[in-house]
Each structure stands twice: as structure tokens, then as C-alpha cells.
Amino acid sequence: MQFSEQWLRTFVDPQLDSAGLGHLLTMAGLEVEEAEPAAPAFRGVVVAKIVEAEKHPNADKLKLCKVDAGTGELLQIVCGAPNAAAGMKVPCAVVGAVLPGEFEIKKAKLRGVESFGMLCSARELGFSEDHSGLYALPEDAPVGTDIRAYLGLDDTLFTIKLTPNRADCLSLTGVAREVAAITGGEFRPLAIDPVAPAIEARRDIVLDAPQACPRYCGRILRGVDARAATPDWMVRRLVRSGIRSISALVDITNYVMLELGQPLHAFDNAKLQGAIHVRLPRAGEQVLLLNEQTVTPAADTLLIADEARALALAGIMGGEDSGITLDTTEVFLESAFFAPDAIAGRARAYGFGSDASHRFERGVDPELARGALERATRLVIELCGGEAGPVVEAVATDALPARAPVRLRPARARRVLGIVLADADMLALLRRVHLQVERTGDDILVTPPSWRFDIEIEEDLIEEIARLHGYDNIPAIAPQGSLMMLPSSENGRPVWALRHLLAARGYQEVVNFAFVEEAWERDFCANENPIRLANPIASHLSVMRSSLIPGLVGTLAANRKRQIDRVRVFEVARVFERKADGDPVRGFHQVMNIAALAAGQVVPEQWGERARSVDFYDVKGDLEALFAPRELQFAPLSHPALHPGRAAAVRLDGHMIGVLGELHPVWVQRYELGTAPVVFEVALDAALAARVPAYAEISRMQAVRRDLALVVGNEVPVERVLEVLREAAPALVREIALFDLYQGKGIDHDKKSLAFKVSMQDTRRTLEDAEVDAAIALLVTHAETVLGARLRGAGA
Incomplete structure (x- = not known):
């Protein structure tokens, strides 16, 4: 909520400067987000009257003005504003004045004519963006008065961030009440005097949904001049509260809402038929709203209607068909209390919001409606004329919210706050915020006023005592306790170790939302039934992710749009899937995964290495480094997010733990990624598990190496050949590793030659040739038997 400090000080004027007032509001729980001046610094600008305005002798678009600035003599000023006219009162910067931006006004000569000052627009003075012409001042503005003082520009605009439970502070009265209490x-x-009815005109009110609207007040005003000008003081207060001035009648309803916290609405009474009904919608009923949007209200949306049709969405927005115009002469003014549950979430469901719904869904004082109506009536009569009819009020007393007493135990309050505070001091603090208190033995019984929706339990009262006493008056005592050294197991490693390892390989960690676009789940996970959110924070973030890959692709897309080509990112986070015995929520399973994405060049652009785009094997190496010294196995995989033929299932100890591959070309094109990134996603538990170190003697003997080239069918994966060779390897074989793949001359078109390095070593003795030859023969024989392989160079 935004408001003017000068306006606030008409209700309460503490002996504090602007900075002190802002600090006090923040420490009282009304966090000040911004405090900015109503206008930038300038000096030497006064109220002036244009006495003459004639055409410049040497320029068609300039005027030569004679101006009375209260100096005792008329000033000659050349002005280019189209609205400059004799008789106007405008701001005038005299010679020596300094405007915003340190622009000094000097005597000048424009098109051969001397000019002794400058007539100003609102934008040139910095308090508005209007630059259409000179800023017109009221006729009664005293000539020669400093414009800062006359317009109250030495003002501070506070913007406070209220928690949803403090709807009572969505008005100047509410904020002032808090400042006075603290x-x-x-x-x-504000003293509100009822307006005596001068006419008999009235309109009946029927509460068809009393639980949603237990109080509704209205009255008719006739002979109203809707074209009357809104007074300058009201326009300034509205604008400084972030509300644009529209017309006198609309401005008055907005002004009273800011002043008291009660939203009001004005209908054109001539457009209404019969009694006013507060009811739920009929089947298929539609309403054309003031924002020119036609809606079909849901069954639980409260409406204001007459005998013929729906007029407005109650507590949200009025209808176009019954709205006031500049030709309106007869007004039906409404002021009501709507239950928060009847308004909450309705505006968002239709894709818009309003100041009224913002207040009603948080809670408006149910006792305020009639007083606000009287206040608005008086302002309408004073500014727009007319006569008022009697107030018609419909009340369902049993449906009005009751403020139940809350019991406070002073001893518990002291224990929770950690300070010594006497019972009498607690009573005094609570009375300062208009709470009714009485002693009942050792306890205090507190009854909140009608405007305090937020006080329902004992903890609410303890919070009140804390903020009224002052959070900065409560000492911050460091917690004390004894800690035990917890055992650290060698069969696991901490998450930060994985983060550091990926960061060392050039990846940056990102944190993405756990809720994503439904299209992402469909595209990247082939998930047609994602877990949907009941109340998403945005319409496009409506489902829970079942994979981390879409979020990383979104990060890449955002970087590509900003001309960042080389991207390496990773994320450690939860994914969500449906599971009957899910943990911790039944029906849903939350799994921690780790995923990474690499795109662009393998290394940053440089002269020492030729540019090359990252490929499958680069990221495969990063993934293997993440699990080292454990060895991963890879197998072909079909995955909706990944390129066919360039994707693999990641296995560890025979169990599938994730996927690795290049992004599918369809998604590369759809999400405008340019080149295809390579991604992997694996279960975090598998990555955290570690092999317990085991002692093994280091051999002093020289290792023996033999190269083994086997010819196998193209359909046989290397992983399978390695698995078969390792099955048959005797104890002296320490390592079997692929170092070459050959297809071409001398090899059948449906075959391939795989060359392996076989390292053999004993810890106690040098191996003999016979042992080495026997080991190689054993490997070849087993490969021939299991895979149908043959030794390259041997006969077919």
C-alpha cells in the first residue's frame, strides 16, 4: 500500500522525521518497501499569473508572456507551451532557480527576445510525467508563494508491504491507528457526521446469500453533477497513493477507500430496476464488467443484481451496463461487508484483480460500512451537489463475524518472548491497540475490535506484545547447547562434494521452480497426467515436475536469448511422481535427482585449442567422473526428451539409475536452442553412495601388456564385450580397456573390430610368457563361445 506522509500526519503526527517514521513502521510489522520524495529537489519556483500572452514576433510556436510572479514587476518570459493563456496561474521558475537535474534558469534570448524565467509543466518539476502543457494551478493560488509549499511537495511517499493478516492497515486510518499505538x-x-436525508427516494435491498454478505447499505443521491472537477487536494492525495484521478464520483469512492479502508461502488440509479439483490449467479448468466471483459460467473461467485439483471461482481468489480458516466445525475451508492471466504480467489480466477477485492478477501471491518457511506455521501454533496435519500441497510446479524475473546497467559508470554515484562505492562500495551482486556485470575481475557481479523489465538496476542514492546528492545541471546560429533560413514559422501566436483568441471548450479509448464511435462517426459497444483502461483506454472531436464533446458533457452552460447549448468533437487505408497505424502513420491546440461563449445573460445562443440562423450566423461572410481554401464535407450540413437540408460551395479543423451531435434527447434545440448539426470542416492576403500598391495613387479583385437557383429555393444572378457579374466588380469574401433577394408560390412588393452601383473613375481599366453587364450575362447567373436587376423 502506498500513501502520503503528509496525509498520514493529519491523523497522527509523531515527533519523528520521515526516516524515523519508516523505521518505526517496519519494526511494528508494517514493512516499508520504499520511501521516496513526492518531487525531486528544486528551488526558486513560485506561483505566477500570466497577465498577457501574445504571439512571439519571430516564431510561430512561441508566445511572449507578461507574468506576475509576486516580485513587484511583470516578467517577460518566452514560452512554447500550447496552453499558455492570459489569466492562467502556473509554476514559474525565476532567474536563479534550479530545476531537477541541476538545471539553472538564467536570463536568455530566444529568437531575438529576452526571457527572464521559465513557465513549467509538471514533468519539468518532476512530480508527474505530464508534459502536454503548463501545469495549471487553481484560480485562488496566491501569487508569489513557493510552489513546493503550495503543492505540498516536501512530502514522502511510503510503500508498505503488508502481510495478508493485516488488512486493517490497508487505509490511512488503520496505519495512523498503529502509529499512534506504537x-x-x-x-x-475522522469525525463522520450522518447526512440527513433531503429526499424520500430509496431502493430496497434483499440479501439472498446472507452468509456471504451479511451487511449491505445503500442510498440514492439526486441532482448530482458528475462533471464537477475533483479538487486539487484530493487529486494529489489519490495520485500519491498510486491511484489515477478519473472523475469526481469515482475519485470520492477511491478516496474514502484509502481514508477508511471500506471499498464503495457507485451505480447509475437511472439504469437500475427494482430492488437490489445480493445473490449467487443463475445458470449461464453473464456480466459485462467495467474493464470491458464479459465473464460467466462461477456458481460460488457473489453478484450484485437488480430485478432484471446482474450488475456487478460483488466486492470485485462493477458492471459496464450500470456504471456511472459524466451524464449521470442520479447515483445509488453502495457500501457493504462481504465475507472474506466469499471473495478470496475469485478475482484471480477471472484473470484480474482490484483494490476492492484485495481488501475484501483479507477482511474489512464489518462495522464500517454505514460510516463510510455517510462520509462518501457528504463528499459527493460538497463536491458534486445533489440531495441524499435515507440510508437503506440490510443486515443478517447472525451471519456477521464475531470476535471471540482470546485467553492470554502472561507467564507463557514471558517464556516465549524471553523477557521480563510485568502483567500491567502487557495490559497497557494491549489497550494501546484498542483491545478490550480484563483479568480472570492469573490470565488476561482479550476481546479484539471488529477490524482485527488477525487475533484469534494466544500466539497472536504474544506477537502483539512483542511488536508493541519493540522487536529491537528484545535482546538477541545466542543459543547455547552441547553438540555431539556424529559418525561419518565411508560408504557415502555429502551432496556438497558432488556440487564441488561438477563446479570444478565447469558447471554452474541453478535453482529452478519445482512447478513447471504442463507442456514441458508432455514434451520432455511424455507425461499426460502430471501432478497438478490446486492453486498455482501463475497459470503457466501449474504442474509439478517429474524431471529436472525441462528446467535446465529452460535455463539454456533464457541464456540463448541473451546471446550466451556456452552454457554448463546443473541442479540438485526433487522431482515428483505418483505412487500409491509415496513418501512423505501418500500417493506422491518425492525423489532427489542430480542433473546437468552442457551446450556450446567444449572449452571457452581461445587460440590454443580448435573450437569444437560439446558432444555425447564429453558429458559422458563428466558423468563418469561424478561416480569415479565406480564404473557405470550404458545401454541404448528410447526417451521422449532425447535424440534417438544418441541416448543411453545409465546403470550402476546392474540397476538403472538415470539417463544420458543429446536433446531431441524437435525440442531443439521448438525451444529455439540453436544447437543440441547434452544432458544427464541420475538418482542422487546412487551418486552419493561410495565404495568403502579396501587395502590392496601395490605390486613391485613389471606389468605385462597384450593387445587383443576381436571381430564381432555390429549389433554387439562394446559394454557387452567388456563384460564377457571380464567374466573370464583370471586373477592376474588387472585391466581390460578398449582403445580402438575399426570398420573398413578387411572387415565384413556387418562386423567391427574392437581392440582391447589387457594389462596383467602379479604382486610377488614376474609373469612368464606361458601364463600370459594362457590368459589371452582363455579370453579369446570365452569371447568366441559367448559372443561368436573371432580373433582379428585368424581365419573366418
Whole structure:
């Protein structure tokens, strides 16, 4: 909520400067997000009257003005504003004045004519963006008065961030009440005198849904001049509260809402038929709203209607068909209390919001409706004329919210707050915020006023005591305790170790939302039934992710749009899937995964290495480094997110733990990625598991190497050949590794030659040739038997 400090000080004027007031509000729980001046610094600008305005002798678009600036003599000023006219009162920067941006006004000569000052627009003074012409001042503005003082520009605009439970502070009255309570200053609430009816005109009100609207007040005003100008003081207060001035009648309803916290609405009474009904919608009923949007209200959306049709969405927005115009002469003014549950979430469901719905869904004082109506009536009569009819009020007393007493135990409050505070001090603090308190034995019984929706339990009262006493007056005592050294197992490693390892290989960690676009789940996971959110924070973030890959692709897309080609990112986070015995929520399973994406060049652009795009094997090496010294196995895989033929299932100890591959070309094109990234995603538990170190003697003997070239069918994966060779390897074989693949001359077109390095070593003695030859023969024989392989160079 935004408001003017000067306006606030008409209700309560603490002996604090702007900075002190902002700090006090923040420490009281009304966090000040911004505090900025109403206008930038300038000096030497006064109220002036244009006495004459004639055409410049040497320029068609300039005027030569004679201006009375209160100096005792008329100033000659050349002006280019199209609205400059004799008789206007405008801001005038005299010679020597300094405007925003340190622009100094000097005597000048424009098209051969001397000019002794400058007539100003609102934008040139920095308090508005309007630059269409000179800023017109009221006719009664005193000539020669400093414009900062006259317009109240030495003002601070506060923007406070309220928690949803403090709807009572969505008004100047509410904020002032809090400031008075905290500072002990005098609170000067607005005195509201009822307006005596001058006409008999009235309109009946029927509450067809009393639980949703237990109080509704309205009255008719006739002879109203809707074209009357909104007074300058009201426009300034509205604008400084972030609300644009529209017309006098609309401005008055907005002004009272800001002043008291009660939203109001004005209908054109001539467009209404019969009684006003507060009801739920009929089947197929539609409403054309003031924002020109036609909606079909849901069954639980409250409507304001007459005998013929629906007029407005109750507590949200009025209808176009019954709205006031500049030709309106007869007004039906509404002021009501709508239950928060009847308004909450309805505006968002239709894709918009309003100041009224923002207040009603958080809670408006149910006792305020009639007083606000009287206040608005008086302002309408004073500014727009007319006569008022009697107030018609419909009340369902049993449906009005009751403020139940809350019991406070002073001893518990002291224990929770950790400070010594006497019972009498607690009573005094609670009375300062208009709470009714009485002693009942050792306890205090507290009844909140009608505007405090947030006080329901004992903890609410303890919080009140804390903030009124002052959070900065509660000492911060460092917690003390004894800690035990917990055992650290060697069969696991911490998550930070994985993060450091990936960071060392050039990856940067990202944190993405766990809720994603439904299209992502469909595209990357082939998930047609994702877990949907009941109340998403945005319409496009409506489902829970079942994979981390879409989020990483989204990160890449955002970087590519910013001309960043080389991207390496990873994420450690939860994914969500449906599972009957899920943990921790039944029906849903939450799994921790680790995923990474690499795109662009393998190394940053440099002169020492030729540019090459990252490929499958680069990222495969990063993944293997993540699990080293354990060895991963890879097998062909079909995955909706990955390129056919360039994707693999990742296995560890025979169990599938994730996927690795190049992104599918369809998604590369659809998400405008340019080149295909390579991604992997594996279960975090598998990556955290570690092999317990085991002692093995280092051999002093020289190792023996033999190269073994086997010819196998193209369909046989290398992984399978290695597996078969390792099955048959005797104890003296320490390593079997592939170092060459050959297909071509001398090899059948459906075959391939795989060359392996076989290292053999004994820890106690040098191996003999016979032992080495026997080991190689054993490997060849087993490969021939299991795989149908043959030794390259041997006969077919």
C-alpha cells in the first residue's frame, strides 16, 4: 500500500522525521518497501499569473508572456507551451532557480527576445510525467508563494508491504491507528457526521446469500453533477497513493477507500430496476464488467443484481451496463461487508484483480460500512451537489463475524518472548491497540475490535506484545547447547562434494521452480497426467515436475536469448511422481535427482585449442567422473526428451539409475536452442553412495601388456564385450580397456573390430610368457563361445 506522509500526519503526527517514521513502521510489522520524495529537489519556483500572452514576433510556436510572479514587476518570459493563456496561474521558475537535474534558469534570448524565467509543466518539476502543457494551478493560488509549499511537495511517499493478516492497515486510518499505538501519540480519527436525508427516494435491498454478505447499505443521491472537477487536494492525495484521478464520483469512492479502508461502488440509479439483490449467479448468466471483459460467473461467485439483471461482481468489480458516466445525475451508492471466504480467489480466477477485492478477501471491518457511506455521501454533496435519500441497510446479524475473546497467559508470554515484562505492562500495551482486556485470575481475557481479523489465538496476542514492546528492545541471546560429533560413514559422501566436483568441471548450479509448464511435462517426459497444483502461483506454472531436464533446458533457452552460447549448468533437487505408497505424502513420491546440461563449445573460445562443440562423450566423461572410481554401464535407450540413437540408460551395479543423451531435434527447434545440448539426470542416492576403500598391495613387479583385437557383429555393444572378457579374466588380469574401433577394408560390412588393452601383473613375481599366453587364450575362447567373436587376423 502506498500513501502520503503528509496525509498520514493529519491523523497522527509523531515527533519523528520521515526516516524515523519508516523505521518505526517496519519494526511494528508494517514493512516499508520504499520511501521516496513526492518531487525531486528544486528551488526558486513560485506561483505566477500570466497577465498577457501574445504571439512571439519571430516564431510561430512561441508566445511572449507578461507574468506576475509576486516580485513587484511583470516578467517577460518566452514560452512554447500550447496552453499558455492570459489569466492562467502556473509554476514559474525565476532567474536563479534550479530545476531537477541541476538545471539553472538564467536570463536568455530566444529568437531575438529576452526571457527572464521559465513557465513549467509538471514533468519539468518532476512530480508527474505530464508534459502536454503548463501545469495549471487553481484560480485562488496566491501569487508569489513557493510552489513546493503550495503543492505540498516536501512530502514522502511510503510503500508498505503488508502481510495478508493485516488488512486493517490497508487505509490511512488503520496505519495512523498503529502509529499512534506504537508512539503513544494522539490519534485523531475522522469525525463522520450522518447526512440527513433531503429526499424520500430509496431502493430496497434483499440479501439472498446472507452468509456471504451479511451487511449491505445503500442510498440514492439526486441532482448530482458528475462533471464537477475533483479538487486539487484530493487529486494529489489519490495520485500519491498510486491511484489515477478519473472523475469526481469515482475519485470520492477511491478516496474514502484509502481514508477508511471500506471499498464503495457507485451505480447509475437511472439504469437500475427494482430492488437490489445480493445473490449467487443463475445458470449461464453473464456480466459485462467495467474493464470491458464479459465473464460467466462461477456458481460460488457473489453478484450484485437488480430485478432484471446482474450488475456487478460483488466486492470485485462493477458492471459496464450500470456504471456511472459524466451524464449521470442520479447515483445509488453502495457500501457493504462481504465475507472474506466469499471473495478470496475469485478475482484471480477471472484473470484480474482490484483494490476492492484485495481488501475484501483479507477482511474489512464489518462495522464500517454505514460510516463510510455517510462520509462518501457528504463528499459527493460538497463536491458534486445533489440531495441524499435515507440510508437503506440490510443486515443478517447472525451471519456477521464475531470476535471471540482470546485467553492470554502472561507467564507463557514471558517464556516465549524471553523477557521480563510485568502483567500491567502487557495490559497497557494491549489497550494501546484498542483491545478490550480484563483479568480472570492469573490470565488476561482479550476481546479484539471488529477490524482485527488477525487475533484469534494466544500466539497472536504474544506477537502483539512483542511488536508493541519493540522487536529491537528484545535482546538477541545466542543459543547455547552441547553438540555431539556424529559418525561419518565411508560408504557415502555429502551432496556438497558432488556440487564441488561438477563446479570444478565447469558447471554452474541453478535453482529452478519445482512447478513447471504442463507442456514441458508432455514434451520432455511424455507425461499426460502430471501432478497438478490446486492453486498455482501463475497459470503457466501449474504442474509439478517429474524431471529436472525441462528446467535446465529452460535455463539454456533464457541464456540463448541473451546471446550466451556456452552454457554448463546443473541442479540438485526433487522431482515428483505418483505412487500409491509415496513418501512423505501418500500417493506422491518425492525423489532427489542430480542433473546437468552442457551446450556450446567444449572449452571457452581461445587460440590454443580448435573450437569444437560439446558432444555425447564429453558429458559422458563428466558423468563418469561424478561416480569415479565406480564404473557405470550404458545401454541404448528410447526417451521422449532425447535424440534417438544418441541416448543411453545409465546403470550402476546392474540397476538403472538415470539417463544420458543429446536433446531431441524437435525440442531443439521448438525451444529455439540453436544447437543440441547434452544432458544427464541420475538418482542422487546412487551418486552419493561410495565404495568403502579396501587395502590392496601395490605390486613391485613389471606389468605385462597384450593387445587383443576381436571381430564381432555390429549389433554387439562394446559394454557387452567388456563384460564377457571380464567374466573370464583370471586373477592376474588387472585391466581390460578398449582403445580402438575399426570398420573398413578387411572387415565384413556387418562386423567391427574392437581392440582391447589387457594389462596383467602379479604382486610377488614376474609373469612368464606361458601364463600370459594362457590368459589371452582363455579370453579369446570365452569371447568366441559367448559372443561368436573371432580373433582379428585368424581365419573366418
